[in-house]
Amino acid sequence: MESGVTYAKGFKASGVACGLKKNGNPDLAIVVCDRLASAAGLFTRNAVKGHSLMLAQQNVRGGYAQAVIINAGNANACLGSRGDEDALKMAALMAQRFGLAPQHVLTGSTGVIGKPLPIDRVSAGISMAVLSKQGGADAARAIMTTDTVKKQAEASFTINGCEVRIGGMAKGAGMIHPDMATMISVLTTDAAIDAQALQAALKEAADASYNRISIDGETSVCDQLLILASGASGCPAIKAGTADYTLFLDALKSVCITLARMLAADGEGATKLLTVTVKNARTQKDAQLISNAIATSPLCKTAAFGNDANWGRLLTAAGYSGAAFDPAKTDIYIGTVQVCSSGGGLDFDEAAALNELKQPEVVYTVDLREGSFSYTMWTCDFSLDYVRINADYRT
């Protein structure tokens, strides 16, 4: 099946196991386009940046790329000049194997920081990779770290009856937080679109999706979001500011929001997806501050794990968020159950609230009743397994 990064025309992929993950699972994802594609990217805002990521950031600046290679299990980060050399070697090996220019290869790496990358294994992995239109799922599996399920999404639209496809894959699980590309994700499209318009669309789609999820408030040194546009659809070129661009952007957002919600739902140790919506704020910033405070609050998230309708923690998080609001006006809902009215507790139906908290997706709504701005974030609950997973991740 053509899915994820191979859903769009012009792209083949592969996912192989080359021995970087202790458990022997696939750990090397390769995506190759049959022609030089327009390319754009968003990268971690962390002051510390992985070596593979820095090379991708440099190579994408030209606006063109033809391949992506990402290894999991061992981040190529915090390794000095050796890390830079290994990133260059990854690109050179890819160029040699698939007949590409090395500067058109975008590299990525995720896993334990500060451990030198076994480049011989990566080299062997590149040699054994067989590209196919069915390889999207394998690639999605290979970039997983503590993810429990692979993450792929697809969308399409038409321009005068001509179908344009967008697909992608993502990995998340931990170190997830907004205001940057907060994970590793690779998107592909067969749209004909130039790098500048592609970059603008990617930023806008990320702000509506990946920049609205938080798992633990952490941001990694290896986070990147890449998109390649092959033009292989044969459809008319998409120009910024046109109706076609809006169609493209909507489809891109839909792919990114689907992947973002999958990332939040599969956060490390997560037992449920939490959707945090703040309504009727005086400004968009106020709505964002409060939803971010709740989505990153260990106390709100452990209560969700314990199915405890502890709305006081939501109001407390709103209170320290830095947002301007009058707590005496605030209403709070867990699902459809109102638990707080005008800043005070209601004698609500505990059984009904418990039922809402036991759903796979729990919606917290904070209605400030002061203005007309809203903001939604997605997160997950904070469970015993988050601690178990992260207590001995490296050793």
Add this chain to the structure above:
Amino acid sequence: MESGVTYAKGFKASGVACGLKKNGNPDLAIVVCDRLASAAGLFTRNAVKGHSLMLAQQNVRGGYAQAVIINAGNANACLGSRGDEDALKMAALMAQRFGLAPQHVLTGSTGVIGKPLPIDRVSAGISMAVLSKQGGADAARAIMTTDTVKKQAEASFTINGCEVRIGGMAKGAGMIHPDMATMISVLTTDAAIDAQALQAALKEAADASYNRISIDGETSVCDQLLILASGASGCPAIKAGTADYTLFLDALKSVCITLARMLAADGEGATKLLTVTVKNARTQKDAQLISNAIATSPLCKTAAFGNDANWGRLLTAAGYSGAAFDPAKTDIYIGTVQVCSSGGGLDFDEAAALNELKQPEVVYTVDLREGSFSYTMWTCDFSLDYVRINADYRT
């Protein structure tokens, strides 16, 4: 034994069980001074404020107080006008019982938010309270919530041979974070000092202690730090800017730092105290940003719980802290074991690092090698028990 809040002359205290805590433990702490004392306080910066706290904030403004009453087990917060009335009742009942002016009573409350305070039980508790010089420990026990040990500290110094005493108690455990008075703490001294100098000293001492601890990045609506100065030592009055004031400040800091470290070490679920020191930063703010990022990072703290020398997470947290620094210069130490040099991993002795991580106090040192500013914060590891405690706190 005279300890904690009854260590200084002029103060008596009591701690009684009046039925606010489900487990029947003491839940009402009362401190009374034998005369009108100078008073100062620091309060939560949360936009949401508990009703008892707001009354204390109002009453302390006059610069004088004679008693403190704090209940645990049921926060008087988010309850509308009823909450304000209950706070006033608490002060009135105290005034009646001990012959005080109600505006000289400082009220406090901690526990579950949004649950009306059973004021009849508080009233019964006030009636049964018997004040004594030995009551400091009982009061310290009564303000505990999820704390596992009571927290008291004392210090003294002399002015021309005349002894001045400072003592105090604190409760913490969860919802602990800097940039405010981050818990409930009551300090008492028999120094003769006016309210203005007392407020300045309290702020400076809090900045060196309570404002440098984080347990979970959360801040409560009930956090307050109060100090009463009886003048009962009979020693000369302490004026701001004098050598005596410096002695007073140093002793006050020592009490606050001792209590702050106890709070961090006894954080919810904590198995160890983590001391995070950032050295040789370009500015104090940079050092503070990095130590705060590490001290609040779930990943750094779960690694500490798992005794995993995952220094990459420390460097990552430094990277997203917002501080200006060159990661390529950074050295990192776990205890005395250097694990990272110039931003790159060292082939360090894992056994030695493990031994450091197993100590009751683990010291992380991040040396930026760029300037001369340092900052230290105290926190704890992030364990399975933090999640267990908070998953069903309310129910």
